[in-house]
Amino acid sequence: MLFFSYFKDLVGREVTVELKNDLAIRGTLHSVDQYLNIKLENSRVVDQDKYPHMTGEQDAGNDLGLRLSVRNCFIRGSVVRYVQLPPEGVDTELLHDATRREARGG
């Protein structure tokens, strides 16, 4: 449950989700559930040349790449390999405490 609540705190922030099929999607975290399924808003594929099926027309002024014709998407938690977080979204002290508490079973 620790990571579920942790991800809940990250809602609204910009994250990059790397999937097990090497697809990396960047977007604003919209919501997360108990299985760590993730919903992203304003998503875009980081390496868009390899994945034309999700890219729409070129988006001017967006150097991060093409914007998706898929703007909002749901990612199943079981296919996620990494979630890259914004550094300011990580409070290591708080995580330490929470992990200790979890380990004690409280």
Added chain:
Amino acid sequence: MSSFPHLLQAILTIQLDFSLCKVSIVIAKYLALYTIIYVVEKLLVLLRDGRKLLGILRSFDQFANAVLEGACERVIVGDLYCDIPLGLYVIRGENVVLIGELDLEREELPPHMTRVSAVEIKRAQKAEQDATDLKGSMRKRMEFLDLD
């Protein structure tokens, strides 16, 4: 009795048929949380084997099992693509990688891509497969050279 109705209770389904896009509004009770799901005309489902299905979402559950109406598979080879119609599909959740809402205002694909027939895309797919196979076998034959 299955536990399904306890977890996900479709309370109300309103379906509006506009001339261009079908929109259904489902108000579902999911783990005591009420969620409103707008089922927009088109949805893109990416499967674990890399296949891409497009269709209208008709239902789903907590495992991401989904029912797609009027589903079609989008095959992309290089700059060519083809939508092969499939019909009504029930997708088992474990095979789902991603479900994306397709923006109806935007082009789905970059403008340089061209639509071809199913026969042509099959041919292109086979050519690509043969090319990768050849590359693999050449590499195997040259292994003694200790490439990399």
